[in-house]
Every structure is written in structure tokens, then in C-alpha cells.
Amino acid sequence: METENIIRHSKRESGVALMLAVLLLITVSGLALSTMQTVASDGTVAGFQNQEQMAFYAAEAGIALARDVVRKMGGRDEVPNYPADYPNEANPIMLSDPSEFATGQQPAFFVDPNVAIPIGWIEDGAPCTEGCNMTLGGQKYNHTKWVINVIGESPSGDQKRIEVVATRLLAQGF
Numbered sequence: 001m002e003t004e005n006i007i008r009h010s011k012r013e014s015g016v017a018l019m020l021a022v023l024l025l026i027t028v029s030g031l032a033l034s035t036m037q038t039v040a041s042d043g044t045v046a047g048f049q050n051q052e053q054m055a056f057y058a059a060e061a062g063i064a065l066a067r068d069v070v071r072k073m074g075g076r077d078e079v080p081n082y083p084a085d086y087p088n089e090a091n092p093i094m095l096s097d098p099s100e101f102a103t104g105q106q107p108a109f110f111v112d113p114n115v116a117i118p119i120g121w122i123e124d125g126a127p128c129t130e131g132c133n134m135t136l137g138g139q140k141y142n143h144t145k146w147v148i149n150v151i152g153e154s155p156s157g158d159q160k161r162i163e164v165v166a167t168r169l170l171a172q173g174f
Helices: 002-072
Strands: 108-111 119-124 139-153 159-171
Touching (some): 002 119, 002 159
Antiparallel strands (some): 108 139, 119 139
């Protein structure tokens, strides 16, 4: 009788072990799928952030070129010609070789079309009074403030707008 109980008891335990193994396998598979989904979505988010960063860097390159344009302007009333002196939306400056991107599109920048004067003089800074001599050849000079509005665009079409106030020395009284 005792042998019969042992055989029946072991048969019941083997069914429970199989059931526990299947449940454990399902749980581990669920965790693996969840981890794979998290990794995939993290990659997508990183891609979006990369595109935004690319647009921002393109806008920064545009600011550098715009500051150079401001340095070459002769007076406060000058405004660059678009796209001759600085690129407009229809003629953006591309920052790389099209072969570096799968779609052939590349980061670019141009002036902000939503602003009346994207690059222009806004005001003179305060005159230098103590501890500085801003005179050259009898002519006094002053810092002038210029606004620059640029848009950078990534290959995917993400855009970043940057507005900067740059300074430049110009003669007073003009």
C-alpha cells in the first residue's frame, strides 16, 4: 500500500513541475519581449533626438555665417540681400555631401522667413565712458547690436530656430 501511495504521489508532483516550468517559460518570454520593445523604442527616441540636434547644429553654422555677413556690412541701414549675401528658404546652404545620407537630403540653414528683417541693426550700445578709448583716427566708435534669425533643418525636416544678438564696432554719428 505504501508503494502505491508513493507512485500516486510522484505522478501528481510531476504534473505540478511541468506546469511550473511552463509558467516560468512564459514569464521569461514576456520579460524578453518587453526588454526588446524597450530597446527598440529607445532607439527611435535617440533617432529623433539626433535629428533635432542635427537641426540645431545647422542653425549654429548659419549663425556663424550671419555674423560674418554682419562684420562685412558698411552701416546700420544695410540689410543683406537674400539669397545673394545670405541664403533664404528657397536656396538653403547644405552642410555636407548628399552621399553621406541615405535619402540624399542633408542638414541645411537659411534665414527665418517669418521675421521682417532676419539680419539687421537694432540699436547702439551704451557709449564707452571710463577706462576705454574707442577712437580711431579722430573718429569715435561704438558697439552696435544686430539681430540674427536663422533656421537650421535636419534631413528629416526637423527645424530649429535660433535668434542671436551680435555686436559690431561702428563709427558713431552714421
